[in-house]
Amino acid sequence: MDAAKYIWMNGKFIPWEEATTHVLSHTIHYGNGVIEGTKAYKTKKGYAIFRLKEHTKRLLESAKMTLIDVPYTAEELNEAQIELVRKNEFIGDNVYIRPFAFLGYGVMGVYHKNAPVETVLAAWEWGAYLGEEGLKRGIRLKISSFSRPANTSNMGKAKATANYLNSQLAKHEAIECGYDEGLLLDDQGYVAEATGAAFFMIRDGKVITPPSDNALESITQRTVIELAEDMGIEVLRRRITREELYIADEAFLTGTAAEVTPVREIDGRMIGKGERGPITEKIQSTYFDMVFGRNPKYEHYLTYV
Numbered sequence: 001m002d003a004a005k006y007i008w009m010n011g012k013f014i015p016w017e018e019a020t021t022h023v024l025s026h027t028i029h030y031g032n033g034v035i036e037g038t039k040a041y042k043t044k045k046g047y048a049i050f051r052l053k054e055h056t057k058r059l060l061e062s063a064k065m066t067l068i069d070v071p072y073t074a075e076e077l078n079e080a081q082i083e084l085v086r087k088n089e090f091i092g093d094n095v096y097i098r099p100f101a102f103l104g105y106g107v108m109g110v111y112h113k114n115a116p117v118e119t120v121l122a123a124w125e126w127g128a129y130l131g132e133e134g135l136k137r138g139i140r141l142k143i144s145s146f147s148r149p150a151n152t153s154n155m156g157k158a159k160a161t162a163n164y165l166n167s168q169l170a171k172h173e174a175i176e177c178g179y180d181e182g183l184l185l186d187d188q189g190y191v192a193e194a195t196g197a198a199f200f201m202i203r204d205g206k207v208i209t210p211p212s213d214n215a216l217e218s219i220t221q222r223t224v225i226e227l228a229e230d231m232g233i234e235v236l237r238r239r240i241t242r243e244e245l246y247i248a249d250e251a252f253l254t255g256t257a258a259e260v261t262p263v264r265e266i267d268g269r270m271i272g273k274g275e276r277g278p279i280t281e282k283i284q285s286t287y288f289d290m291v292f293g294r295n296p297k298y299e300h301y302l303t304y305v
C-alpha cells in the first residue's frame, strides 16, 4: 500500500504514521466496524470524487444498522473528504478513499455501546483492483463453497467489517484454486455477489444482475444499470442460478475498486469467447469516460476537489 501524507481522524488531519490505535480496541476483538470505499479520479479539471454523497450516506446507514453512533454529519464528512484529497497532493490517476468508523479502546465484552466511536477518513493511490490485465482480458471466477450469510444471521446491506470474514474465506479459496476471484451464492443458491464487487451477466443482448436481497446495495451496480439503459440496452434485475452462469454470453463484476472488470471464465467454463465481451467493453469504456469527467451527461456524479 502506498502511504499518503495525512489521515483525517476524529475531526483532525494528522500525519499518516500517527493514525494508530490501541490493540485492545473493541473492533479488533469483536469485529463491529463499518467501511466505505469511494474513488477520486484525476480529470482534466483536477481530482473529482465519484458519487461522494451516496458513499457517505451509505457509511452512515451501515453505522445505523450496526449500532455505531458516528458523531459527524454527512456534510462534515463530505467536506473533510474533499479536503483530504486536496491536502494529500496526490499525483496518480486513481485515488481510493476509505472512510470508516470503529469502536475504540476502553471496554471489553460483547456489549459495545459504551465503547468510544472512532471516525477516520484515509486516502491513498490505488490502481486496478483485479489487475490491469484483468480489466483488458477478463478474470477467472470461481463459485465459492461458502455462501453469503443468510439475512437471518448477518446484514449484507451494511458495509460492515464483519461481512469481510466471509469475503476473505471465499477470496482465499478462489486464489488457492488458481482463480482470481470468488462468487458467492446466497443460502438459497442464487447469485449474491463477489467478495468485493457486484455481478452482471449478459444473455441474448440483455444485461442481467441480481437484486440486492443478499448483498451490498452497490453504487457501481446502480450506476452501470443506468449507463446500460442510457445506451439502449435492456437491463433485468432478477435472480440468477448457478447453471445459468455457465451459459452466459458475457459477464463482468462492478465495484468502486473493481470498476467494470470482465469475467472470461467461471468454474472452468469459458464465458463467450473467453475474453472481454463487446457489450462489456462498451459499458466499461463508458464507465471510465464518466468517472474521468469525459462525459458531460454524468457530470452531476462528480465532486471536484
Ligand code: PPE
Pocket: 036, 037, 038, 167, 193, 194, 195, 196, 197, 198, 215, 216, 217, 218, 219, 220, 221, 254, 255, 256, 257, 258
Ligand atoms: N459487494 C461487496 C461485498 C463489496 O465489498 C463491494 C465494494 C461491492 C459489492 C460493490 O459496491 P460499490 O463499491 O458500492 O459498487 N467493495 C469495496 C471494497 C473492496 C476492498 O477489497 O476493500 C470497494 O470496491 O471499494
